Amino acid sequence: MNTVKSVRELRAAVAQARAEGKQIAFVPTMGNLHAGHAALVEKAAQRADFVVASIFVNPLQFGPSEDLDKYPRTLLADQEKLVEAGCHLLFTPDVEEMYPHGMDGQTRVSVPGVSEGLCGASRPGHFEGVATVVSKLFNMVQPDLAIFGQKDFQQLAVIRTLVRDLNMPIQIIGEPTVRADDGLALSSRNGYLNTAQREVAPVLYRTLQEMATAIRAGERDYAKLVAVAQQQHSAAGFSPDYLEVREANSLRPATSDDRRLVILLAAFIGSTRLIDNLAFDLDTPG
Ligand SMILES: Nc1ncnc2c1ncn2[C@@H]1O[C@H](COP(=O)(O)OP(=O)(O)OP(=O)(O)O)[C@@H](O)[C@H]1O
Ligand SMILES: CC(C)(CO)[C@@H](O)C(=O)[O-]
Ligand code: BAL
Structure with missing residues (x-):
């Protein structure tokens, strides 16, 4: 598995896979990977020939009093898990690579309806941050399909709506929540x-x-x-x-x-x- 930090390297690697006639699957994450993430990558490897994952803790989707700073960053362990699950390319941009012009003036993507209420009410701005970064990642990777967990049920609905409303030619697949033996959803x-x-x-x-x-x-x-x-x-x-x-x-x-x-x-x-x-x-x- 190759790990790249820049959009330029990402595009070059994906272009090579495309030139080889490969179908591209994409699994976006925030890292600190567990068996729930591995299930998404394994599904991606079953459904496509070339699997791209990303790890990016997106500041735009965190509220001011949330856990952005303490969110666990465990790149080496994550890379091992991704290789085992069948990932071919890992994209790990830093904040400057994702938001080179800063976050304040960043064009935002807002999904009405399904973003409202539930986590949308408790975390103002959260789904705008998610929809914006996922739109950017989709444009960077240009996958044929992308895989998300049903654990983030409202997020999955937001992304399905986003892809429909913005005519993105990407198939969205939702995967069941992986749980610990006692039922707790892995997170x-x-x-x-x-x-x-x-x-x-x-x-x-x-x-x-x-x-x-x-x-x-x-x-x-x-x-x-x-x-x-x-x-x-x-x-x-x-x-x-x-x-x-x-x-x-x-x-x-x-x-x-x-x-x-x-x-x-x-x-x-x-x-x-x-x-x-x-x-x-x-x-x-x-
Ligand atoms: N237990 C799980 N089963 C299946 N998919 C999962 C599970 N947990 C997370 N995912 C999916 O993995 C992807 C990346 O999620 P993320 O990196 O935020 O993981 P997380 O463990 O949910 O972290 P968080 O603590 O932020 O909720 C999302 O599509 C999410 O729905
Ligand atoms: C989809 C996502 C990677 C966007 O930052 C994040 O919200 C997540 O990990 O579920
Ligand atoms: N799993 C959703 C990402 C977040 O909580 O910000």
Whole structure:
């Protein structure tokens, strides 16, 4: 696997792969890779001949009081995991390479609708930062397909909308969330948890499963289910950020008639904010 830091080197390497007739798959990340990222790269290697990954901790998508500075940077270990998963080219630009004219005057990409509410409400500007950097990365790599995790369910919806609305000829593939044995969704931010916090963290996914089971059994009082789950989160030491039942395609608040649902949550434990979600179809047995 080759690692490049400049857009010029990236374009040259991708052009060579194209000249060899290869299909290009792209997996953007912020690094500190775990088995969830590896699953995306492995899927990319199954679907295309040449796999490009990026590691860039994008300042534009972090709020002023968020964890930009402490976000874990583990390049050597990440490179080993990428090689093992089948990556051919790693792009690791620095902030000056991504934003050579500074971030203040940077053209921004804003995706209305699906960016609003949920993480969009809790993290103002976050999805504009994500949509902007992903648009830039897509233009730099020009992949045939790009792979994202369903763990960031709203982000995936934002990117699908962005690609549709800006006529980008890129197929977007969403991959299921990879979890620890106890159900906790793998996330780089799990590394911030102390032992006691890590022990209680699986309560998040457990309550999502309990809510989904209740809805499948006919419960349609979503507010009641949310209140019960939030009590369990609070009892475990979490401060709820949001917990909502939405229609899975549009992300609008769910009605009792909707069949494709997603329950999404964000919650703080100490200063660590975790997200998770569970999508299900009432017409498909669970
Ligand atoms: N557990 C997981 N299973 C599958 N995909 C995942 C998982 N965690 C992250 N991803 C995906 O990996 C890609 C890069 O995500 P990112 O580098 O932010 O990882 P992360 O572990 O989610 O970090 P963070 O702590 O910022 O949430 C995204 O498409 C994201 O949805
Ligand atoms: C898609 C992404 C790499 C853009 O910075 C980031 O939001 C992430 O890691 O999910
Ligand atoms: N995984 C989404 C990137 C972020 O939290 O900023």
